[in-house]
Amino acid sequence: MQQLIIRQELPSLLLQTAAARMAFEERRRFTIERPAYQVKAVSRGFYHVIETSTDKVLGFRRSHGEAIAYAKQLTIRARDDIGAEG
Template sequence: MHPSIELGKQVRAALRTRSRIATKDLYELIGRPSPVEKPRFIVKPAGVAFFHVIDSSTGKARGFRRDHNEACAIARRLEAENRP
């Protein structure tokens, strides 16, 4: 990847981190609980023996499994991959 693109990604990641910290500090300052961040990937039952992993931002299925625990593992992996 080109160095300027990589640098831009790092700057945006740092800004997102700082934004989260500032939001948390603001809520502590006014004495209210911080908003809870909702998960992006949700496991939903689909039919009798399947579970779909749904991307909540698009509403599209990103995967499916017969076992609920395996579907949850996929959702956790996708969540970790898409975190800044």
């Protein structure tokens, strides 16, 4: 009796397994875009603004809020290509 129940449920379980594997493969293909600039605490009250593609320090600020604002400013400049002209 138990084998009969298992045989009846097996095809549905295999379909669920195949669907779960396909969903997993789709999630693996998503790429997460890294931010162009990152703020990193270096010491107490001192923050570097780093370009994530090259790991170069582009500037520093004394407060976290100012460093975040500078990173946003750099992102806007890069998006609008303002920095390329001079």
